[in-house]
Amino acid sequence: MKINKLLFTTTLTALALTACSPKGTNSDSEIENKVEALLDKMTLEEKLGQMNQLSPWDPNELANKVRNGEIGSILNYMNPEEVNKIQKIAMEESRLGIPLLVSRDVIHGYKTIFPIPLGQAATFNPQIVENGARVAAIEASADGIRWTFAPMIDISRDPRWGRIAESCGEDPYLTSVMGVAMIKGFQGDSLNSPTSMAACAKHFVAYGASEGGKDYNSTFIPERVLRNVYLPPFKAAVDAGCATFMTSFNDNDGVPSTANKFVLKDILRDEWKYDGMVVTDWASAAEMINHGFCADGKEAAEKSVNAGVDMDMVSETFIKNLKQSLAENKVSIESIDDAVRNILRLKYRMGLFENPYIVTPQNVKYAEEHLKIAKEAVEQSVILLKNDTQTLPLTNKIRTVAVVGPMADAPYEQMGTWVFDGEKDHTQTPLKAIREMYGDQVNVIFEPALGYSRDKNLNGIAKAVNAARHADVVLAFVGEEAILSGEAHSLANLNLQGAQSQLIQALSTTGKPLVTIVMAGRQLTIASEVEASDAVLYAFHPGTMGGPAIADILFGKVNPSAKTPVTFPRMTGQVPIYYAHNSTGRPANPKEMLIDEIPVEAGQTSVGCRSFYLDAGASPLYPFGYGLSYTTFEYSNLKLTSDKLAINGEISVTVDLKNTGKYDGTEVVQLYIQDKVGSVTRPVKELKAFQRVELKAGESKNVSFSLPVSELAFWGYNMTYNVEPGDFKLWVGTNSAEGLSADFTVSAL
Numbered sequence: 001m002k003i004n005k006l007l008f009t010t011t012l013t014a015l016a017l018t019a020c021s022p023k024g025t026n027s028d029s030e031i032e033n034k035v036e037a038l039l040d041k042m043t044l045e046e047k048l049g050q051m052n053q054l055s056p057w058d059p060n061e062l063a064n065k066v067r068n069g070e071i072g073s074i075l076n077y078m079n080p081e082e083v084n085k086i087q088k089i090a091m092e093e094s095r096l097g098i099p100l101l102v103s104r105d106v107i108h109g110y111k112t113i114f115p116i117p118l119g120q121a122a123t124f125n126p127q128i129v130e131n132g133a134r135v136a137a138i139e140a141s142a143d144g145i146r147w148t149f150a151p152m153i154d155i156s157r158d159p160r161w162g163r164i165a166e167s168c169g170e171d172p173y174l175t176s177v178m179g180v181a182m183i184k185g186f187q188g189d190s191l192n193s194p195t196s197m198a199a200c201a202k203h204f205v206a207y208g209a210s211e212g213g214k215d216y217n218s219t220f221i222p223e224r225v226l227r228n229v230y231l232p233p234f235k236a237a238v239d240a241g242c243a244t245f246m247t248s249f250n251d252n253d254g255v256p257s258t259a260n261k262f263v264l265k266d267i268l269r270d271e272w273k274y275d276g277m278v279v280t281d282w283a284s285a286a287e288m289i290n291h292g293f294c295a296d297g298k299e300a301a302e303k304s305v306n307a308g309v310d311m312d313m314v315s316e317t318f319i320k321n322l323k324q325s326l327a328e329n330k331v332s333i334e335s336i337d338d339a340v341r342n343i344l345r346l347k348y349r350m351g352l353f354e355n356p357y358i359v360t361p362q363n364v365k366y367a368e369e370h371l372k373i374a375k376e377a378v379e380q381s382v383i384l385l386k387n388d389t390q391t392l393p394l395t396n397k398i399r400t401v402a403v404v405g406p407m408a409d410a411p412y413e414q415m416g417t418w419v420f421d422g423e424k425d426h427t428q429t430p431l432k433a434i435r436e437m438y439g440d441q442v443n444v445i446f447e448p449a450l451g452y453s454r455d456k457n458l459n460g461i462a463k464a465v466n467a468a469r470h471a472d473v474v475l476a477f478v479g480e481e482a483i484l485s486g487e488a489h490s491l492a493n494l495n496l497q498g499a500q501s502q503l504i505q506a507l508s509t510t511g512k513p514l515v516t517i518v519m520a521g522r523q524l525t526i527a528s529e530v531e532a533s534d535a536v537l538y539a540f541h542p543g544t545m546g547g548p549a550i551a552d553i554l555f556g557k558v559n560p561s562a563k564t565p566v567t568f569p570r571m572t573g574q575v576p577i578y579y580a581h582n583s584t585g586r587p588a589n590p591k592e593m594l595i596d597e598i599p600v601e602a603g604q605t606s607v608g609c610r611s612f613y614l615d616a617g618a619s620p621l622y623p624f625g626y627g628l629s630y631t632t633f634e635y636s637n638l639k640l641t642s643d644k645l646a647i648n649g650e651i652s653v654t655v656d657l658k659n660t661g662k663y664d665g666t667e668v669v670q671l672y673i674q675d676k677v678g679s680v681t682r683p684v685k686e687l688k689a690f691q692r693v694e695l696k697a698g699e700s701k702n703v704s705f706s707l708p709v710s711e712l713a714f715w716g717y718n719m720t721y722n723v724e725p726g727d728f729k730l731w732v733g734t735n736s737a738e739g740l741s742a743d744f745t746v747s748a749l
Contacts, residue, residue: 031348035341041096044323044333045069047340050098051311052319053279062086066100067093070319072311072343073101073147078421080358083144087356098344099352103147105418106197107166108132110139111365112374112544113415113422115381116485116521117152117178119540121168121565122627123380124668124690126181132377133185135370137197140421142360146350147198149246151182153233154203158576159566160213162489165417165521165541167208169565170578170624172229173687176236183240191243192351194359201237203248203281205263206230210250213575215490219252224680226252226263227715235272243346244277247309249284256291258284259300264308277342279311280304286315297321302330310339366426371545378549383538384560384628385568391513391535393556393630394473400443402471402512403431404464405503406450407479407519413453416541417486417521426544430477430517433547438555445471453481454498461499461506468510475554476507476516478529482541485521494525494572501529508532517550523568527621538564559630561666561692563735568622574613579624579736580683584611588618625670625687625735631661631697638732638740645746647723651707655732655740659695666694671705672736674729679717685736688712705732709746 039047049065050072056062059082065071066089077083083102090100108114114132115122123129133150140148153175156167168175179201186199206226210217221230234245245268248257257263258280268274285304286297294300298321304312305322312318325331347353364370384392394401407413411427435444449464450457468474478500483489495501505528507514516533518526521541530536537560539550552558569577588610595614612618634657641652659665671689675682689705713723725748733739 031345034348035344038096038098038344039337039340042340044326044336046096047336048319048322050340050343051322051336052316053103053311053313054316055314063089066090069094069096069098071100072098073103075103075313077102078104078143078145080143080362084357087144091356099347099356101147101198101347101350101352102144103149104140104145105150105420106136106140106145106148107150107152107418108136108416109374109419109543110136110145110421111423111426112139112367112370113419113427114374114377114543115546116165116416116541116543117168118165118522118565119381119542120377121174121178122383122540122562123377124174124563125380125692126177128377128380129178129181130185131373133182134188135373137186137188138195138360139365139370140197141195142358142362142364144358145197146352147200147244148186149200149202150186151179151199152202153179153237154206154208154248155230155233156208156566157578158209158213159494159522159524159569160490160492160572160575161208161210162215162417162485162491162521163487164208164566165485170567171565171580171687172232174565175233179233180236180240183237183242187241187243191349192355194351194355196350198243198346198350200244200246200279201234201242202246204234204245204257204268205248206252207248207250207257213490215488216249219250221252224715224719227721231267238268238272238274242276243349244279245274247278247280247284249281249287251291251293256284256288256293258309259288259293259303259307261307269308275342275345277310277346278308280309280313280315282313283315285309285312285317298325301325305331305335305339310342374543375545375549378539378542378546379553379558381540381542381562382550382553382560383562383564384535384630385538385622385626386530386533386536387628387630388534391473391515392554394554396441398442398472400445400471401434402464402467402474403434403444403446403477404449404467404474404507405477406448406453406455406498406500407517408446408448408475408477410452410481413481414519414541414546415543416482417489419482422544428545428547430475430547430550433551434475434554437548437551449503450499452498453479453484453496453500456499458499458502461503464503465506465510468507468512471512473513473515474507474510476504476514477519478504478516479519480521480524482521492572494522494569494575496524496526496529504529504532515554519546523564523566525569525571525621527570530621556630559663559665560627561629561668563625563627563668564622565624567620567624570616570621574616574620577620580686582681583684586610588612590619592617623735623737625668626737627668627735629661629663629665629667631659631663631665633665633667633695633734634658634660635733635740638742640730640742640744643742643744645709645744647709647725647746647749649709651705651709651730651744653705653707653730653732655703656700657693657695657703658700659697662697664694664696666692667734668692669703670733670735670739671707672731672739673712675712675714675724676727676729678714678724678726682714685731687736712746
């Protein structure tokens with residue numbers, strides 16, 4: 001299914017806008033005038049109130065605080081009637097009538113749940129991502145939520161870190177593209193639309209590099225790596241007009257992000273000229289006491305505001321301490337005023353002063369069009385990792401299907417992490433979908449074998465094996481429960497939990513074709529399960545419409561096209577593992593002798609002279625950008641318009657792509673670059689562009705890329721950002737490990 005963008009936009013607009021629309025947009029100068037006029041009227045207490053965000057529990061206490069001007073934003077307040085009620089108090093009973101900004105973590109859907117962001121990144125389709133964020137904004141705004149804490153654009157190269165599920169993966173370019181798409185979807189065409197949500201680029205910065213993959217842990221990222229790898233998605237967010245930024249929990253090189261003046265002021269404000277609003281993460285200001293960076297809440301408030309933070313999420317360190325800090329000249333009134341300006345500017349840009357109340361109708365939740373869009377997102381996010389002897393798609397020769405595994409009918413679990421508002425009763429599971437959509441074609445035998453993903457009870461495996469023996473094909477749904485990934489859910493072992501591996505091995509002994517479908521919040525170490533299976537689909541946590549989409553993929557109505565947005569390790573000991581690593585002085589040799597091949601009493605020069613693991617080698621289980629199709633594609637005739645380019649020139653590349661199989665399909669064509677010699681060591685490959693190309697069976701297309709040479713710039717030895725003239729290599733292919741290559745040279749002007 002394809003969604004026409006114009007039709008999509010028109011349909012959602014019709015669904016969302018029935019009451020009224022904004023009274024008009026304000027120009028930047030008009031907004032600045034209004035901000036200054038209002039700021040002049042505010043007392044210090046009212047200014048500190050705007051800098052205070054709370055997650056309220058007591059409605060009466062909340063009403064009093066709002067009435068007194070002590071709160072600028074609330075989060076986790078979702079009842080439409082209550083939201084309008086508290087907003088009315090802010091508008092009509094507080095002294096200055098400043099509206100509240102209502103917020104919520106809406107990460108990959110509100111009611112209609114989309115694949116986790118890592119799964120969405122696997123689509124390599126920014127339009128899919130934008131559509132999903134737009135649906136989320138429309139549904140969430142029906143409950144008054146106008147600010148979401150997404151996208152999370154942390155570069156994530158360690159699957160032990162649970163929050164990799166919220167990320168767009170390991171690559172700065174892919175993360176930048178997908179992050180911008182989410183921002184566009186959340187914010188829509190205009191922030192002051194009643195169906196827009198202010199996006200929040202998080203976590204600023206390097207949180208995804210937490211040491212050991214352990215959440216909230218320290219990072220040690222030097223400035224050059226910070227600028228070349230971790231900052232580009234955030235710069236893209238600024239350029240895309242992202243309304244807000246969020247600081248991160250980690251300290252980097254000993255400085256907690258919430259008080260890091262270098263990134264918050266020097267880079268974000270001064271270098272990038274960002275005029276949006278910056279909020280702490282949940283109580284991250286107060287947590288600097290635990291870091292040992294601040295003695296108490298007062299010092300935490302001072303260091304946060306002096307570094308450039310505008311709003312404190314829930315710790316109340318600002319509102320309780322900044323008045324005294326101001327009297328002691330520990331913070332300036334100018335710093336406080338700047339913070340309040342940023343908050344008021346956002347509220348004016350969002351049209352909250354003119355339209356503070358909910359106007360999005362309730363019937364947008366789970367709208368039919370939203371479910372269609374969610375299903376398409378799943379269709380494009382499921383990765384075909386293996387398909388021996390064309391096990392998939394299932395043909396009309398299949399009469400009986402054995403559906404087994406703890407994730408086959410787990411409506412809550414398949415929604416994934418960070419789903420506060422999705423309802424499992426609306427989730428369509430694979431078992432349900434196969435029965436309803438294909439039950440007239442095949443007989444379905446269901447044996448879950450295990451009650452849940454961590455279940456170690458082996459008693460049900462025999463029943464599953466018996467079902468497999470009576471079937472023509474086995475569909476094994478395994479993975480991890482939603483709670484096993486996400487914030488504070490790091491893992492030291494990435495193998496399948498419970499007795500799931502034993503289940504797969506037992507099923508493989510039946511001799512029946514075994515299709516393993518993995519639903520998880522991260523890439524797991526599934527080498528043995530892949531070996532035991534005839535075909536493998538990786539579906540991440542697919543959300544509300546996972547079942548119908550997976551069913552259509554299994555039975556061939558949809559041809560999978562997704563690619564891995566992260567590198568899949570063979571074993572946990574390989575992580576962090578990512579494709580865009582620097583080369584060492586002794587790069588790995590694919591023919592290196594592994595541990596089982598080493599002779600007894602081997603001389604020390606026979607092994608250990610290259611950069612690899614004796615027990616795992618150097619290669620991953622699957623490289624970044626990898627994904628199969630039911631059809632096959634052939635690349636040929638790679639051409640560069642010129643192999644000699646100036647710094648101000650453009651790289652023009654063409655390649656012929658042919659669908660050589662018997663199915664229509666879509667290939668994600670990927671372009672990688674290597675700067676062969678730099679003033680500092682450069683990655684062995686970097687993704688610079690990609691295209692989704694649809695081809696009928698037997699069809700050929702000439703695919704072209706135009707890449708400005710300026711996009712080869714990086715922060716070099718002297719900490720300047722520029723293109724360094726020299727020799728480069730370019731690849732175009734199906735993943736980061738395969739492709740046609742060509743060389744070119746960039747010369748100075």
